[in-house]
Amino acid sequence: MKMRKFLFGGALLLLFFTSCKNKQAQTNAAAQVKAYPVAVISASDVELHAVYPAVLKGEQDIDIKARVEGYIDKIFVDEGAVVRKGQPLFKINSPSSVQMVENAKASYNTAKLDVERIRPLAEKGIMSDVKLSAYQNTLASAKATLDQAKATLNWATVTSPVDGVVGTLSYRQGSLVTNATVLTTVSNISKVVAYFSVNEKDLLELLKEFKGNTQAEKIKNMPAIRLMLSDGTQYEETGRIETISGVVDATSGAVNFRASFPNKHGLLRSGSSAKVIIPSEHKSAIVIPQKATFAQQDKVLVYKFQGDSVVQKVVRVKTTPDGQAYVVTEGLSLGDKIVTDGIATLTNGQKIKEQK
Numbered sequence: 001m002k003m004r005k006f007l008f009g010g011a012l013l014l015l016f017f018t019s020c021k022n023k024q025a026q027t028n029a030a031a032q033v034k035a036y037p038v039a040v041i042s043a044s045d046v047e048l049h050a051v052y053p054a055v056l057k058g059e060q061d062i063d064i065k066a067r068v069e070g071y072i073d074k075i076f077v078d079e080g081a082v083v084r085k086g087q088p089l090f091k092i093n094s095p096s097s098v099q100m101v102e103n104a105k106a107s108y109n110t111a112k113l114d115v116e117r118i119r120p121l122a123e124k125g126i127m128s129d130v131k132l133s134a135y136q137n138t139l140a141s142a143k144a145t146l147d148q149a150k151a152t153l154n155w156a157t158v159t160s161p162v163d164g165v166v167g168t169l170s171y172r173q174g175s176l177v178t179n180a181t182v183l184t185t186v187s188n189i190s191k192v193v194a195y196f197s198v199n200e201k202d203l204l205e206l207l208k209e210f211k212g213n214t215q216a217e218k219i220k221n222m223p224a225i226r227l228m229l230s231d232g233t234q235y236e237e238t239g240r241i242e243t244i245s246g247v248v249d250a251t252s253g254a255v256n257f258r259a260s261f262p263n264k265h266g267l268l269r270s271g272s273s274a275k276v277i278i279p280s281e282h283k284s285a286i287v288i289p290q291k292a293t294f295a296q297q298d299k300v301l302v303y304k305f306q307g308d309s310v311v312q313k314v315v316r317v318k319t320t321p322d323g324q325a326y327v328v329t330e331g332l333s334l335g336d337k338i339v340t341d342g343i344a345t346l347t348n349g350q351k352i353k354e355q356k
Contacts, residue, residue, distance in 0.1 A: 052278070066178065098153065104150075189263050229272075288317075305354065
């Protein structure tokens with residue numbers, strides 16, 4: 001009897017110590033569950049930027065050519081000079097044009113003398129009026145040839161066809177030039193055109209964002225765009241997209257865009273490089289910090305907090321202009337909870353607790 005009481009008492013004691021040990025283990029396990037910062041997904045308005053490399057061109061980039069053959073006698077401007085329409089740029093010494101004028105003058109004078117000699121005879125009936133008319137026609141033709149030769153000689157002074165800025169002077173004084181020689185380029189930069197390309201996928205996403213049934217209507221409803229200069233500063237004036245090519249380039253898979261920017265101070269120059277920024281407004285968007293995400297192969301993932309543990313979730317995102325956050329376009333919903341920091345120490349299915 002005493003033995004039974006001893007055994008029963010020992011069993012109770014063992015059970016008590018085992019229970020205490022289990023409780024202590026549970027307490028230790030709970031203490032080992034790490035706390036992480038968790039955020040509830042909410043909505044906010046944000047502006048996103050699509051950025052594309054661009055090449056700037058003047059509204060008019062005109063090649064300046066000599067219209068007569070000869071040697072450059074004078075250069076009236078320097079590279080980068082601002083010129084007005086009709087302003088002299090070059091003076092061409094054209095011996096052939098001078099000779100043409102001299103020959104035309106001689107022919108004209110001869111024809112004039114013939115008319116003066118024949119007219120009195122025709123008036124006296126010695127020569128027929130038909131003969132006089134033939135000489136008069138020859139005189140008129142000689143006059144036209146002389147006028148043309150003088151006009152050609154005037155072409156020896158090369159003038160600017162537009163207001164603009166002078167480009168590189170490819171030839172110097174004394175150089176032989178012909179009517180095929182490009183002496184320089186004058187760029188009308190009162191308005192500057194930016195050319196850039198957008199791949200087909202981005203184009204489709206871009207067009208979906210703007211109202212309109214046709215491409216022309218969508219272009220009209222596109223917002224004002226901005227320009228980032230090569231030094232990283234933003235140009236003070238905004239521009240507008242004017243055209244989108246109707247053909248996708250078979251080699252690059254891209255579509256060409258053309259946008260224009262006012263350039264009243266002449267800061268933008270033809271041939272410069274820049275970046276076009278197309279803004280788009282996103283209302284009630286899901287915005288998360290980039291540090292709450294991690295990359296796995298070509299996917300972006302977050303840790304979603306569910307119950308007492310986390311699960312990996314693939315999301316589709318777009319980068320915000322400051323480069324510090326993402327706009328989530330797919331994968332999360334309002335009210336979801338995600339871990340916002342320390343995700344490098346997490347694994348899928350790991351138990352955590354919410355940091356207070």
